[in-house]
Every structure is written in structure tokens, then in C-alpha cells.
Amino acid sequence: MYYELKAEDTVRLPPGMLVMKLNDAITKILREKYERRIFRELGIIVAIENVEAGEQGTVIPGDGGIYYKVKFDAYSFLPHINEVFLGQVREIVEFGAFASIGPLDGLIHISQIGNEKFFYDKKTKGLGTKRGKGLKKGDKVLVKVSTVSLKGTTSDTKIGLTMRTEGLGVESWKSEKKAAPAKKATKAKKEADKK
Structure with missing residues (x-):
């Protein structure tokens, strides 16, 4: 904040x-x-x-x-634990992603990106799941601060971020969740029409 x-x-x-x-x-x-x-x-x-x-x-x-x-x-x-920010992914690494929150960058560890298991893809230099959900450099993300360790310089300061909570993550992930129930409803309606 x-x-x-x-x-x-x-x-x-x-x-x-x-x-x-x-x-x-x-x-x-x-x-x-x-x-x-x-x-x-x-x-x-x-x-x-x-x-x-x-x-x-x-x-x-x-x-x-x-x-x-x-x-x-x-x-x-001054970021506080459990505070939510709209940030941007600055860098993707094998163990997670760095996202900007205000003037500082925080780490979203690969285990904190989502509830599914994410993998680092060397070809695309991004993170993704087997189902196709992905995270790449430049993505706008909604993140929550999980840990804060302020030191004397920005390079020594460590901020841990998470996107595992419902409603957090990349904006396109939310539209995927909304589209999935709509597909199920359409399929159920088609089956009801057949009867």
C-alpha cells in the first residue's frame, strides 16, 4: 500500500x-x-x-x-501480508515467476501459481499445465502477498506472492472458468432436448 x-x-x-x-x-x-x-x-x-x-x-x-x-x-x-495487487509478470524462471507490485518485484513460486501442477517450458520460456493453462512474461496477474522481508536495498528485499486463492491469477483464467460451466449447461440442455 x-x-x-x-x-x-x-x-x-x-x-x-x-x-x-x-x-x-x-x-x-x-x-x-x-x-x-x-x-x-x-x-x-x-x-x-x-x-x-x-x-x-x-x-x-x-x-x-x-x-x-x-x-x-x-x-x-509498504506491502502487507494478504494484500492483493494487480501486477505484471517481469520474468519467468524454472522455479516460478517474478511479478511487479508497485516499485518492487515479488516471487510467485511455481507451487504458488495455481492449484494445478505447473511446469517450465524451455521452448516458450513460460510456465504451463497439462490442461493448457499458462503464464508468460508480460501477463497481468492478480496476486496476494504471502511473505515480506524488507532489507536495506531492493535487491535484498524478498516478497513472496501467491495466486492459489480463488479469483487470483491471470485474467484469462477467470474467463476459462466461466466458459466451462456454460459448456456443461449447453451439453445438459442438448441431452434433455433429445429425450
């Missing part, structure tokens, strides 16, 4: 940035400091906006920089 946070900080404006507009320089410093960083309680910071610097800066003897107290809005993304 995305969150909007109100934050305050003290920022050191180095001498080389004094030629820039104050808010532009401080915004640049805050973005370099916070954006794409992960905090256990806040999630990943995706944007810094609405920076307001204090009127007066503080100069410390022997330091060429000026320190400003600033207020700003930070936007973060």
Missing part, C-alpha cells in the same frame, strides 16, 4: 549548491538521501515532494555548508 508521510529533517547545503535555488537544491539532496531506500517501518520511499526550507540557515564555524531545517512529504510503498 502507498502512504503519504509528513517529515522533518536538517539538511546540509554544500557550498557548491549555493548557486541553485534553495528549494531545488534541498529537494535534490533529500531525494538522493531517501528515494529508493527501504525502511522496515515505512517501506520503500518512492518520492520526495513539497519541500519547505526554513527561512534561516545555520552556519557552523569551520564548515562551508549551511544547515537548514526542512519539512517535506515522502511517499512510500
Whole structure:
């Protein structure tokens, strides 16, 4: 889920940035400091906006920089267990698929794709079942978060996803389920008409 946070900080404006507009320089410093960083309680910071610097800066003897107290809005993304997302399959591997949820990617292990057994197909570089149900790169998927392990960087962060719950998965799978009962009803009607 995305969150909007109100934050305050003290920022050191180095001498080389004094030629820039104050808010532009401080915004640049805050973005370099916070954006794409992960905090256990806040999630990943995706944007810094609405920076307001204090009127007066503080100069410390022997330091060429000026320190400003600033207020700003930070936007973060923090996934929670059992939260449902519409994502897109980014990569298919032998043991499952990676899908994007917000600014992060999560793993859908091959055992968590569906109730049927899925196999990796080297020719198509996709995952499929014996009945023809498949998953390929670029598919839009409805996934549920099953595990979250936030670390300091996006590459160290691990998110487990599942599509085994009813209603989750690829959109075309839902239309296949709706079509199957319709076929049974048509077949039953034909048999009744014969009698």
C-alpha cells in the first residue's frame, strides 16, 4: 500500500549548491538521501515532494555548508501480508515467476501459481499445465502477498506472492472458468432436448 508521510529533517547545503535555488537544491539532496531506500517501518520511499526550507540557515564555524531545517512529504510503498495487487509478470524462471507490485518485484513460486501442477517450458520460456493453462512474461496477474522481508536495498528485499486463492491469477483464467460451466449447461440442455 502507498502512504503519504509528513517529515522533518536538517539538511546540509554544500557550498557548491549555493548557486541553485534553495528549494531545488534541498529537494535534490533529500531525494538522493531517501528515494529508493527501504525502511522496515515505512517501506520503500518512492518520492520526495513539497519541500519547505526554513527561512534561516545555520552556519557552523569551520564548515562551508549551511544547515537548514526542512519539512517535506515522502511517499512510500509498504506491502502487507494478504494484500492483493494487480501486477505484471517481469520474468519467468524454472522455479516460478517474478511479478511487479508497485516499485518492487515479488516471487510467485511455481507451487504458488495455481492449484494445478505447473511446469517450465524451455521452448516458450513460460510456465504451463497439462490442461493448457499458462503464464508468460508480460501477463497481468492478480496476486496476494504471502511473505515480506524488507532489507536495506531492493535487491535484498524478498516478497513472496501467491495466486492459489480463488479469483487470483491471470485474467484469462477467470474467463476459462466461466466458459466451462456454460459448456456443461449447453451439453445438459442438448441431452434433455433429445429425450
